[in-house]
Amino acid sequence: MAEVETMSKAEWQVMRIIWTLGQATSKQVIEILEKKTDWKAPTIKTLIIRLQKKNFLKADIGTRPYVYHPLVAEDDAIHQNVNDLFDSLCCMRKGMAINDLIESSEISQTDITKLIETLTKKARTAPEMVECNCLEADLK
Amino acid sequence: MAEVETMSKAEWQVMRIIWTLGQATSKQVIEILEKKTDWKAPTIKTLIIRLQKKNFLKADIGTRPYVYHPLVAEDDAIHQNVNDLFDSLCCMRKGMAINDLIESSEISQTDITKLIETLTKKARTAPEMVECNCLEADLK
DNA sequence: AAATATAGTTTACATTCGTAAACGTAAAAA
DNA sequence: TTTTTACGTTTACGAATGTAAACTATATTT
Numbered sequence A, B: 001m002a003e004v005e006t007m008s009k010a011e012w013q014v015m016r017i018i019w020t021l022g023q024a025t026s027k028q029v030i031e032i033l034e035k036k037t038d039w040k041a042p043t044i045k046t047l048i049i050r051l052q053k054k055n056f057l058k059a060d061i062g063t064r065p066y067v068y069h070p071l072v073a074e075d076d077a078i079h080q081n082v083n084d085l086f087d088s089l090c091c092m093r094k095g096m097a098i099n100d101l102i103e104s105s106e107i108s109q110t111d112i113t114k115l116i117e118t119l120t121k122k123a124r125t126a127p128e129m130v131e132c133n134c135l136e137a138d139l140k
Numbered sequence C: 001a002a003a004t005a006t007a008g009t010t011t012a013c014a015t016t017c018g019t020a021a022a023c024g025t026a027a028a029a030a
Numbered sequence D: 001t002t003t004t005t006a007c008g009t010t011t012a013c014g015a016a017t018g019t020a021a022a023c024t025a026t027a028t029t030t
Helices: A009-021 A026-036 A041-053 A074-087 A091-104 A109-123 B009-021 B026-036 B041-053 B074-087 B091-104 B109-123
Strands: A057-060 A067-070 B057-060 B067-070
Touching: A009 A026, A009 A041, A009 A057, A009 A067, A009 A074, A026 A041, A041 A057, A074 B074, A074 B091, A091 B074, A091 B091, A091 B109, A109 B091, A109 B109, B009 B026, B009 B041, B009 B057, B009 B067, B009 B074, B026 B041, B041 B057
Parallel strands: none
Antiparallel strands: A057 A067, B057 B067
16 A cells, blocks of 8 residues: 655645645745744745655646645645544543534634534434543554 | 643553553553554553653652553643644634544534534634635734 | 856754664562 | 563664755846
8 A cells, every 4th residue: 555645744834825825836935934934945945845755745847936736635634634633532532622622713603503513413323422442452 | 931742643642541541550551552553562661761751651660560640631632732733724624624523533422412512602702704824924 | 148046956964753672670480 | 599570771773854054957137
């Protein structure tokens, strides 16, 4: 099976810019990140290069200031990361963790409605209790 | 300000065991993790030592097989991690991310009720829309 | 065309992490 | 009490990450 590349925290910041803009030149990324962080331009260049090596980013070679395009969708990457983190949590505590998240995140009315709907649907088949499996061998 | 230590993925697995048991000897941790992973005993020992250095774990020196105790609460650590991840996501997409999470996690009836309640409360003051701030300088 | 500025690539280096062997010391067995 | 076993500590080493300087090639200005 193919090696699954992961994005580091710093690399993620670069992707955010490019995802938001749809595509971007290194100059754009650098300008924005120099405001958000105290990284120097060469640092950001390194991140862009690593993202290309990891196949998260592709440069449009053609005209000279290259234009970089994402090779993965933001939603997919978010999904991946968030799920990856939750996989490592104690099952019993995921509900609480989600509750924390809701409390500390800004969420739009539309999203809230959707979440309630998802939960309501989920309630129809949800177990009374979720058992902790932290000591059990992972069924792989 | 004091250096904020972070737990690596592998270290987290060790903590899970100890959190669940309340306290544990290295032998217990090793036995369980040898079933869950293919780490060798010395690898697990290293993780325990690093966790002590990082002040996540403390050994009860007194009787000889040391008994290790967590120095941070599981809920706090989860909170920390989950929030840390969400801080790096595009605001606009947090709702969606939480929705994904709900769909892919087992959650108990009780927790679902609680979540709906939190959301309902939140709806009272939630904005119509959340703006993306991925290109803005972090206000720090 | 030469000089300069831009932007992409290579190299660098310390730290953390995954992974574990080797080593030393205390406890248990012979 | 000597031997063995269990367990804690030190050392090791490559890969990934944060961080960036130096170098090179292309584009722009003079």
